[in-house]
Amino acid sequence: MTCDQCRIIRDELSEKLYEDDKVIAVLNPEPAAVGHALVMPKEHFPIIENVPDSLIGHTFAVANKISMAIFEALKMHGINIIVSNGIAAGQQSAHFMVHIIPRKEDDGLDFAWQPKQLSHEEMASIELKLKEHCADMMQTKHAQAEDAISGLKKEAGREKEATPKDKDAENYQLKHLVRMP
Amino acid sequence: MPQITEEDLKNMSPEQIAQLQRENCIFCHIVKGKVSSRKIYEDEKIIAILDINPANPGHILLMPKEHYAIMPLVPDDIIKHIFVAAKKISHILLKTFRAEGTNMLVANGIPAGQKAQHFMVHIIPRKEGDSIGCFDIRKFEAKEEELDRLMKEIKPHIGKFLGVGKEVINMDKKEKEETETIAGSKKAAEGRTSGSKDNAGGNIDLDTVTTFFKKDHYK
Numbered sequence: 039m040t041c042d043q044c045r046i047i048r049d050e051l052s053e054k055l056y057e058d059d060k061v062i063a064v065l066n067p068e069p070a071a072v073g074h075a076l077v078m079p080k081e082h083f084p085i086i087e088n089v090p091d092s093l094i095g096h097t098f099a100v101a102n103k104i105s106m107a108i109f110e111a112l113k114m115h116g117i118n119i120i121v122s123n124g125i126a127a128g129q130q131s132a133h134f135m136v137h138i139i140p141r142k143e144d145d146g147l148d149f150a151w152q153p154k155q156l157s158h159e160e161m162a163s164i165e166l167k168l169k170e171h172c173a174d175m176m177q178t179k180h181a182q183a184e185d186a187i188s189g190l191k192k193e194a195g196r197e198k199e200a201t202p203k204d205k206d207a208e209n210y211q212l213k214h215l216v217r218m219p
Numbered sequence: 220m221p222q223i224t225e226e227d228l229k230n231m232s233p234e235q236i237a238q239l240q241r242e243n244c245i246f247c248h249i250v251k252g253k254v255s256s257r258k259i260y261e262d263e264k265i266i267a268i269l270d271i272n273p274a275n276p277g278h279i280l281l282m283p284k285e286h287y288a289i290m291p292l293v294p295d296d297i298i299k300h301i302f303v304a305a306k307k308i309s310h311i312l313l314k315t316f317r318a319e320g321t322n323m324l325v326a327n328g329i330p331a332g333q334k335a336q337h338f339m340v341h342i343i344p345r346k347e348g349d350s351i352g353c354f355d356i357r358k359f360e361a362k363e364e365e366l367d368r369l370m371k372e373i374k375p376h377i378g379k380f381l382g383v384g385k386e387v388i389n390m391d392k393k394e395k396e397e398t399e400t401i402a403g404s405k406k407a408a409e410g411r412t413s414g415s416k417d418n419a420g421g422n423i424d425l426d427t428v429t430t431f432f433k434k435d436h437y438k
Contacts, residue, residue: 053370056377063377065366068358073369086306086323087313094306095299100381102298105327106291107376112369116328119290120354123309124320127345128354137356141331149324149353150332151343153272164277165257165269171311172260172267 043133047080056104061097063104063138071139071147073112077101078135086123086134101136108140116141118149241286246337250284260308264300267308274343274351277316281305282339289327290338305340318344322354 046052047062055075056063066074077100083089089097105117118139122129141147156164228236241247248254250266259279260267270278281304287293293301309321324341326333345351 055370055373056381065361065369067361067366069361070356070358073373087310089306091303091306094302098302099295099298102290102293103380104377107380108373109291111373111376116326116331116333118327118331119325120356121323122320122354122356123322124345126318126347126349127320127322128356129320139356141328143330145330147357148332149326151274151351151353154275156273156276160276161257161269165259167315168259168269168277168311171315172308175307175311
């Protein structure tokens with residue numbers, strides 16, 4: 039297994055902030071701020087698209103609670119929760135994770151962007167395009183059924199170890215965010 | 220809307236304050252349709268609109284219809300619902316704009332960059348070389364002792380919100396630990412009852428909310 043995160047998950051000696059049967063939370067050894075934590079599923083998923091819906095829910099619910107704990111423990115002033123999906127978005131490792139970055143006033147961090155000015159027409163065309171796709175995609179019932187199926191497939195005994203071939207596929211996914219044929 | 224002073228706020232019940240927040244929240248107005256927006260998705264619990272000050276074209280704000288100032292106040296079922304939707308919207312952005320990645324961002328509190336008092340998830344389509352540098356999370360090397368110290372500080376609080384150890388719910392263990400701590404504290408301070416222990420449900424109180432928004436005031 040070449041994934042650093044999977045190695046951390048398996049390493050029973052390294053201390054975790056939190057662990058259950060599906061997810062773990064650890065302190066980031068390379069933090070952006072004091073108390074920077076990572077919440078990730080134990081199973082290896084390169085990008086959020088790969089993660090089943092039920093696990094997404096669990097991961098973020100845990101991330102929310104961890105953020106409260108850190109907020110309280112370290113007497114922080116705020117919390118950022120960030121997911122980077124794909125290399126273009128700044129994702130650094132091929133294991134889906136949620137960053138919890140505790141914030142204080144004047145801590146030198148800034149997750150603010152320069153707003154882009156778009157014309158009325160541009161916005162309208164974006165709205166139209168997205169609405170179309172949303173109507174197709176957001177049928178939750180359908181997605182839940184899919185989830186159930188994928189869950190069953192997994193139980194049927196898929197190899198958890200990433201083979202070198204899988205690794206290539208992952209990098210491909212990270213880079214292009216699409217599934218391998 | 221009459222001017223509300225600090226004094227008024229002190230005398231208000233939490234329900235009244237919540238009501239006041241709702242009345243003053245631009246996104247609650249958007250949810251109700253009192254303020255126009257470019258809605259791209261809506262169901263009974265959540266709504267997704269286009270950000271009018273986008274980081275990139277297609278920047279989406281996804282939020283619960285109910286008013287929650289910050290993420291810790293949001294119930295788990297809404298959290299689950301909203302992030303499953305976020306995953307789908309992320310996928311839609313990739314398809315629609317041929318984006319090469321997406322960022323999801325939640326800001327809790329003004330120091331974290333929160334601008335409106337309505338919890339929301341920003342979903343931003345990304346392309347290589349789009350010169351949005353703010354999500355390149357800086358990295359420092361943390362010292363081993365520093366991490367150990369933080370672990371010790373944070374861990375007791377995790378138990379409060381999430382239960383202790385590997386099992387989320389392990390009542391036997393919890394009770395045992397509780398009696399142990401109580402036994403310990405009894406020696407120090409007699410007559411403390413077990414009822415005063417932290418409620419394991421991890422409900423966040425209004426104090427926390429006010430710390431998140433300590434600089435803010437209602438006008």
